[in-house]
C-alpha cells in the first residue's frame with residue numbers, strides 16, 4: 001500500500017522505496033529512555049509516585065528541519081527494528097519502570113503500527129500515551145488517534161510559508177499544523193491532571209523561538225490566541241535553540257536568540273494571557289540535547 005500518511009503525500013510503497021521521512025514499513029526505534037527534560041506536568045518530580053517520561057524516539061522524520069538537534073536519527077533511519085508485538089512490550093516495560101507516560105517522539109510515519117501495538121495492550125497500559133509531534137500532520141490521521149492518545153505535545157514552528165519552506169521544505173506547514181491542532185483539541189479539549197499534578201489528558205503547544213524571526217513567533221502566538229480558547233491548552237515557549245546543527249548557508253540561524261528577541265516574544269505571550277511554561281533563556285545550551 002502506498003504511503004500518504006502525512007502532508008508530504010509521497011505515494012510510495014514503503015516496502016519498495018523510501019519517501020521523504022526515510023522510513024520503511026518496519027518500525028525503527030533509535031532509543032528509548034526515562035526522559036526527565038519534558039514539561040514538568042509530563043515528568044513529575046521527587047514528590048510524585050511516578051517519575052520521568054517513557055520516551056520512545058522513533059527513527060526518521062517527515063519534517064527534517066535544517067537546524068534539527070537530532071539529525072542523527074531524523075536525517076536517516078537507524079536503530080533497532082521492532083515488531084508490533086515488540087513495540088507493545090517496550091511500552092509495558094517502560095510502564096514497569098515507573099514512568100508517568102509513554103511519550104511517542106516523532107511518531108507520524110509509524111502511526112498505523114503504533115495503534116496496532118496499543119490495541120495489543122489495551123487494559124494493560126494504564127498510563128497516558130503522549131503523541132509528541134512536529135505538528136506537520138494531516139488532521140484526518142490525528143483523528144485516528146482518538147481513543148489511543150490522550151496527551152498531544154505538538155510543535156507549532158512557523159506561521160510564514162516562506163520560512164517553513166526555507167527551513168523545512170514544507171510551505172504548507174502552518175495550515176496543516178493549525179488544523180491538526182484543532183483536531184487534537186477536539187480529542188482532548190481540556191487539561192486534566194491527576195492528584196499529583198501529572199497530565200492525564202490535554203494539549204501542550206510548543207514553540208521554539210528562532211533567531212532573527214521573532215515576528216513569526218509573535219504571529220504564531222496571535223493566531224493561537226485568536227483561533228482557540230487559550231485556557232484549553234498550555235503553551236510551552238522555548239528558548240533552547242542552538243545553532244551548532246545548522247548548516248552555514250542558513251546564516252540567519254547561525255547564532256543563538258538574543259535576550260531582546262526572546263523577551264519580546266515572552267511579552268506577547270504574557271499579554272495574550274497564555275497558561276503554560278516559559279523556558280529560562282539559560283537553557284539555550286547544547287548540553288540539553290539528548291545524545292543518541
Ligand code: SF4
Nearest residue numbers: 003006009010019021
Ligand atoms: S509518512 Fe513518510 S512516506 Fe508517508 S507521506 Fe509522510 S514522508 Fe512520505
